[in-house]
Amino acid sequence: MNVSTRFAPSPTGRLHPGHAFSAIMAHDFARERDGRFLLRIEDIDGTRSRPEHVETILRDLEWLGLGWDGEVVFQSQRLASYQAALDRLRGMGLLYPCFCTRADIAASLTAPHGPEGAIYPGTCRNLDAPDLSKPHCWRLDMAKALAASGSESLSFHDSRHGLIHADPTQHGDVVLARKDAPASYHLAVTLDDAAQGITDIVRGDDLLAATHVHRLLQALLGLPTPRYHHHALLLGPDGERLAKRHGAPTLAALRESGADGRAFAEALRRGELPVGFAAAKA
Structure with missing residues (x-):
């Protein structure tokens, strides 16, 4: 079975443990099936995307011990x-x-x-x-x-x-x-996944509702429908989904503090969350 997954962050800020969990899930899904794990940078939000965040994303993934296959794809090159x-x-x-x-x-x-x-x-x-x-x-x-x-x-x-x-x-x-971007998330992600040959989409449950729109676009544009794997979300100390706006700690801060990224990734795989975090949301 030929399997291809992807991790597709936006360079609008630094990654946090919730991103790490999703990247690990997609990476491991592919590796366990002798498949490909691809990296895509969703950088068409011209008002918020920053080149410096791209470099930080790459360093964070390497710190976690996650390697990707092939060249990094940038949405800005697919307009x-x-x-x-x-x-x-x-x-x-x-x-x-x-x-x-x-x-x-x-x-x-x-x-x-x-x-x-x-x-x-x-x-x-x-x-x-x-x-x-x-x-x-x-x-x-x-x-x-x-x-x-x-x-x-x-x-x-x-x-x-x-x-x-x-x-x-x-x-x-x-x-x-959008008025300020050449494509919305719904259109860009649907086209990109098809163009990259993504067979299995591993992402958080917060994007399950968006899949309803993506399925319609696939039908309209004659694109294949991948298999979906929406995983549970990590919660912060306040019980809310980990997100930049909730002040979640960044991977860069953990990396710069001297933390062991591979050990951190292994802990997430075992379901052992950092002190102060709640269990994954079912």
């Missing part, structure tokens, strides 16, 4: 593929420009909430003559996209959750090209 997919979806009549700000959406009394917050209420969906000289993003018309997907029932399999019937409508008309 043409994102544009081609957007042009294809636009040609299918599935995209429309949106001029609304986050504040506009939050202030809308008709905006329900989904997995990622307020669902776009469709304000710009049927504009007669949109002025594309103004800042805008491109949204997927979810109803039209589902009709064009060619399948009445989209599904994917997850090793922890079993067969899941995809319901991308819970996300509403998602953004596929």
Whole structure:
């Protein structure tokens, strides 16, 4: 069985133990099956990505004893593929420009909430003559996209959750090209995984909901559907998911303090978390 996994961090800050856990899970899954473990840097957020964080990510992974196969792939080098997919979806009549700000959406009394917050209420969906000289993003018309997907029932399999019937409508008309970036996470990650031949996606449970959108994009663009393995999350001392915004300790700080990275990785493999951390969230 040819297996390929990947770790795909964004260079918008330093990695923390939650990142380490996810990278280890993806790395070990591939190595245990004599497969490939690939590294991709998701660096198309021009306002937040920093080159210095790329070097830190590489050093952190080496400190953990995680080696990757082949060259590191950078999303910033794949902009043409994102544009081609957007042009294809636009040609299918599935995209429309949106001029609304986050504040506009939050202030809308008709905006329900989904997995990622307020669902776009469709304000710009049927504009007669949109002025594309103004800042805008491109949204997927979810109803039209589902009709064009060619399948009445989209599904994917997850090793922890079993067969899941995809319901991308819970996300509403998602953004596929941002005002400040050439592609959204949903579009870029779906295209990148297909281009790199990723067979098994190992990532945290916090991204399970996003997979519903990715499954729809795979159907629309004729891309293969990988096997999914959404793992439990590490919790910080406050019981919250480890994240940069929660002040989680960074791997760089641990490395610079003289900690043994390989021993740290082995402890995470055994389920032994650093002092002050809670067990992985089931």
